[in-house]
Amino acid sequence: MKxxxxxxxxxxxxxxxxxxxxxxxxxxxxxxxxFLMSDLVYFGLMFAIYITMIDAQAGGPGPHELFDLKSIxxxxxxxxxxxxxxxxxxxxxxxxxxxxxxxxxxxxxxVLGLSFLVLEIRDFxxxxxxxxxxQRSGFLSAFYGLVPLHGLHVAAGCLWxxxxxxxxxxxxxxxxxxxxxxxxxxxxxFLDLIWIGIITIVxxxxxxxx
Amino acid sequence: xxxxxxxxxxxxxxxxIGYGGSLLLTIAVFSIAYVFGIETKGVYLAIGLLGLAQLxxxxxxxxxxxxxxxxxxxxxxxxxxxxxxxxxxxxxxWIMGNLAVRMHTIPM
Numbered sequence: 001m002k003x004x005x006x007x008x009x010x011x012x013x014x015x016x017x018x019x020x021x022x023x024x025x026x027x028x029x030x031x032x033x034x035f036l037m038s039d040l041v042y043f044g045l046m047f048a049i050y051i052t053m054i055d056a057q058a059g060g061p062g063p064h065e066l067f068d069l070k071s072i073x074x075x076x077x078x079x080x081x082x083x084x085x086x087x088x089x090x091x092x093x094x095x096x097x098x099x100x101x102x103x104x105x106x107x108x109x110x111v112l113g114l115s116f117l118v119l120e121i122r123d124f125x126x127x128x129x130x131x132x133x134x135q136r137s138g139f140l141s142a143f144y145g146l147v148p149l150h151g152l153h154v155a156a157g158c159l160w161x162x163x164x165x166x167x168x169x170x171x172x173x174x175x176x177x178x179x180x181x182x183x184x185x186x187x188x189x190f191l192d193l194i195w196i197g198i199i200t201i202v203x204x205x206x207x208x209x210x
Numbered sequence: 211x212x213x214x215x216x217x218x219x220x221x222x223x224x225x226x227i228g229y230g231g232s233l234l235l236t237i238a239v240f241s242i243a244y245v246f247g248i249e250t251k252g253v254y255l256a257i258g259l260l261g262l263a264q265l266x267x268x269x270x271x272x273x274x275x276x277x278x279x280x281x282x283x284x285x286x287x288x289x290x291x292x293x294x295x296x297x298x299x300x301x302x303x304w305i306m307g308n309l310a311v312r313m314h315t316i317p318m
Binding site for chain 2: 007009010011012013017030033034037038040041044045047048049051052055069073076077080081083084087088091094095186189190192193196197199200204205207208209
C-alpha cells in the first residue's frame with residue numbers, strides 16, 4: 001500500500017529529519033495503536049457495567065453524596081495540560097531542540113501526572129470516609145472498577161516517563177528511544193480521551209441518573 | 211533552517227489550538243453543570259454533546275487522526291473499535307435494562 005511520506009502512523013510523525021526513527025516507528029506505532037483500541041474496548045466494558053449498575057446503590061451513598069466536582073474540574077485541567085506538554089516534548093524531539101527542552105517538558109508532564117493521581121487518591125479517600133467503599137454496592141464496585149483503572153494507566157504512564165527519561169539520559173536520542181517517545185505521547189493523549197468519557201459518563205451521568 | 215522553524219511554529223500552533231479548544235469545551239461543560247444544575251436530561255444531553263466535541267478536537271489536534279489519505283487506516287481502526295464498543299455498550303444497556311424492567315426493579 002502506498003503511503004504519503006508525511007504521515008505514516010497515528011500521532012505526531014517524526015518526519016524526514018529522523019528517517020531512522022520514523023521508519024522504526026511505523027509498524028510498532030500502528031501495533032501500539034491496535035493495543036490502545038483493544039484497551040478502549042476494555043474500558044468500554046467497564047463503562048457498560050457502570051451504566052447498568054447506576055441504580056444498584058443498595059441504600060448506600062450515591063453520586064450526589066460522593067462526587068466532588070471541584071476536584072474533578074481540577075483533575076480535568078491538569079490532565080488536559082499534561083496532554084499539551086507531552087505534545088510539546090514530542091515537538092522538541094522532532095525539531096532537534098536542545099535535549100534539556102525535552103527533559104523539561106517530560107518533567108512538567110510527570111509533575112502534572114503525579115498531581116492528578118494525588119487529587120484522585122484524595123477523592124477516593126474522601127469517598128471511603130463517607131462510606132463509599134467498593135463492597136458497599138454494585139454501583140460503587142462498578143465505579144471502583146472503572147475510575148482507578150484509568151488512574152492505574154496514568155500511574156503506568158508516569159513510570160514510563162521516568163524510565164524513558166533515564167534511558168534518554170543514558171543512551172541519548174537513539175532511533176529506538178525516539179520511537180518510544182512517539183508511543184508514550186500516543187498513550188498519554190489516549191488517557192485524556194478516556195478521561196473525557198469518565199467525566200461525561202461516570203461523573204455527570206452519575207449525577208444526572210444516579 | 212527557516213522553513214524548519216516555520217513548520218515547528220505551525221505544528222506547535224496545532225497543539226495550542228487543540229488545547230485551547232479542549233479547555234473552552236471543558237469550561238463550558240462545568241459552567242453548564244454549575245449554572246443549570248445536573249438534574250435534567252436536557253442539560254445532560256448538552257454535556258454529552260460537548261464531551262463528544264472534545265473527543266473529536268483531541269483526536270484531530272493531539273492524535274492527528276483525520277480524513278487525510280495517509281491516516282485513513284488509523285481512522286478505520288478508530289471507527290471499527292468504536293463500532294465494537296457501541297455494540298458492547300448499547301447491547302449491554304439494552305439487555306440489562308430490559309431485564310430490570312421484566313424483574314420489576316425499575317418501573318415500566
